[in-house]
Amino acid sequence: MTSRLERGWRHRFRAVLEKVRPRRLEFGVDLLMARSRALAATVGLEEARARVYEFTRWRVQRRLEKTGACWVAPTDGRDRFACDLSLGGLARWLRAAGFEASVGSTEDAIALARADGIGLTTDVEPFERKERLALLWVPSSLPPPRQMGLVLRDLSLAPRTPRCMACGGALRLVAKASVAERIPPRTARWKEDYFVCERCDRLFWQGTHWERIAARVAAERPAAEDPGRP
Template identity: 30%
Template sequence: MKKIKLRFYGYLNKFISVDQSKNLGLIDDRYYLHNYRGRQTIKDRIESIGVPHSEIALILKNGRPVNFSYLVQPEDFFSIYPYFYNFELQETKKLLPEYPGKPKFILDVHLGRLARYLRRFGFDTAYRNDYLDRQIVEISIKEKRIILSRDLGLLMRKRVKWASFIRDDDPQKQLKEVFDRYSLSNYYQGESRCVNCNGELKKVDKKKIVERLEPKTKKYYNDFRYCSKCDKIYWRGSHYEKTEKLLEKIAPD
């Protein structure tokens, strides 16, 4: 058996189970000894421990940056870092290409409420409760979408490029995770998408939909949006104000 040393920083340690930690052998609370056989890439070794490659921003081998395809050598010492929200890496050190433009997302079956929140704040978010893992990966590649998931197996698939593991169970805290990770406050301009189907909302004349409105809505509101995909009407009522306050709480200026 050959051995390498691995040191994980920040929240990456949370992916390593207690049993896995015992098997690896933690040395001085600083690094793990890891046994391997044959020819192995550092990506395969890291993911065999339970840390998905999508969560890793930087790998240093004996102090020098390497990419996921690096073939590990006996006695190599790796320092493995998560994403730094307030720190920009040099292009030559990035393991994955920067996501181009305003983020678009695709979510797994566990994140339906988060999908509605992201749509409410205007982010193009694909979600169905019957997506298969392979479908999520295919759509993410074809449509250049960031995968958000609570399934580590999905995030470790080889073709996954842009992705993030959602750690919290609470949808509002999940929303904060995503806003922080992808700096979404920089993109939000007060507009929304349809929370039901992700369709784009278009301004509609009140006269055209007035017969469909409840009496109080008809009386107090004049600015409406319409989703042509699912025939739903929106206006800036109490729910809109409530979610605006939520945004102020999770992503203050």
């Protein structure tokens, strides 16, 4: 029996290969799944599938550019996300990358995909219906920052100004004096810039935790460069 993850990955590989209209689509998908299994011994099966997928997408994009066709993301122009319940960590990372991201059921994700946003889900079933949706399957097995990179590169979206990781609200630079009583004394001695979330009022500053997250987000580039043959 094929596992849910395997079905999800097969769907992803198929969606990319379809863009170049191969004569034997399922054979191509089988080949990519086999290549992932061969690579699994060194990096683990899920990371192997992610790498083979990213390399395949990059090659398909280059091929489309050469023929004059362009890579059209299913979500053209959209930049608001709805994640299913198992993708709460991904929602937080998407907010850190500057995007609005809510968390709810798969049906909520589909509803936003039918409206003006992008749905992200770990369920495979919605893709087995025939409806064309701004919905992406995300492997639940990858760590959230890795999921974020995968999604942003699929949609050719670059990271933006960070939002509140807790709620997705915009961060506003505030005068230090106006939040003085909320700053831990040791932090107050070495930091001058403070931000407040316009939605939930949480206080932020660019400490080591923030910098670690910002560096991880910055490392996730849109698909402009060769990810390297896995």
